[in-house]
Amino acid sequence: MVGLSTGEKLFIQAGIAQDLRTDGRGRLTYRPISIETDVISQANGSARVRMGGTEVIATVKAELGRPNPMQPDKGKVSISVDCSPTAEPAFEGRGGEELSTELSIALERCLLGGKSGSGAGIDLSSLIVVEGKLCWDLYIEGLVVSSEGNLLDALGAAIKAALSNTGIPKVHVAAEALDNEQPEVDVSDEEFLQFDTSGVPAIVTLTKVGKHYIVDATLEEESQMSSAVSISIDRHGHICGLTKRGGVGVDPSIILDMISVGKHVSEELLNKLDSEIVAAEADEEE
Template identity: 80%
Template structure:
């Protein structure tokens, strides 16, 4: 937990009220973002994202599996987050496990839509190889290396970047003589298909401190929040998911305004990530 004096708390609240935060940012400005891709060679895709002093790594592994019987035309995605005990003192023991679980659930809600998959930011139908019989299972693993607030947005950005770095092996399928036969699948070691990230969203968390809300809150700012709403938005401005934390209730009109602000801020964030991804790929090619 962040221990702040009364004076420090007043300083944070006063700065946010005047649209000048402790680190010089305005309420709706993110900290500097840096991106690396291909940081884990044995994964199908990986990325490291630094958002200020918050530092996370995401790796993606693709394995062949069988679609669920109730969604025979869709592949499967699982998201697991691990908060390193060295990232923050509160991550030691049960604290880290509970936060890891909370972040995993929130990210699945933001990227995979509801139970039916409606509004999912990741196109699960693109992961199907043979409908009802063979699909790709994507395992998305995130690791929090250093925490200085806004973990959800940083992890979501790292997932988006890692997916842009992900190659799905090309497969040749022999369906067999009978429809009941299990197809034979030959997986290429040399040819890969780039994962389509055109609909993959970013997450923008609006943290309410006093009467105002801010984006990309630091750990100190998060300690003063009454509530926070995380909005998952893709480059087309479509809302893919929504999650809230904090005990304080919010008026529906405030939530609608938060969504509107998140949609506006998300487009700038996506533009920054696009530039960072292009720069990271150019560095990797050199």
């Protein structure tokens, strides 16, 4: 929890009302964003994202598995988050566990759509090797290294960058297997398929402070929020997921306005993330 005096709280709220936040940003401006890729060599893909003072790492590991019998034409993705106790004193003990669970659930809602996989920002059908028998399971793990607010957006950006850095080994199916048998496969150590991230959305969190909402809230600003709505939006402006936190309800008309603002902000954010990912991959090749 951030301890602020009454004067500091009023200063933050007044600045947001006048579209001039304490760090000089407007209500809909993100802090500087930087991305590094391939930061964990043992993973199939990884990335580090810094968003202001918030720093997170995402890794992707791919393993062969069996598709869910209810979704034989789709692979599987699981997302988990760990909040390092060194990132924030509040992360020690159950505080960190509860936030890790909250962030993991929110990321799955924003990136994987509903339980049926409908609306998923990650194309699960691209992970199928042999329909009904063999697929890729992606294990995505996020680590919060330092926390200065807006963890969900930063983790979403890190996952997008890590997926763009992910190489899936090429699989050669040796022969057709009988209905109840697993097919024989040869997994290449040299040939890799680049994961398609064109449909992976960006997460935009709109935090309501007083009568206004802001993007990329700092810890101090989050301490003054009444509620926050996180929207994942892809390059085509499609909403892939939505989640809310905070005890205060949000009027449906406000939600619609938030979605409209989120779509506008997401276009600029996606352009920034894409350019940073391209630059990071160029640095990696040098």
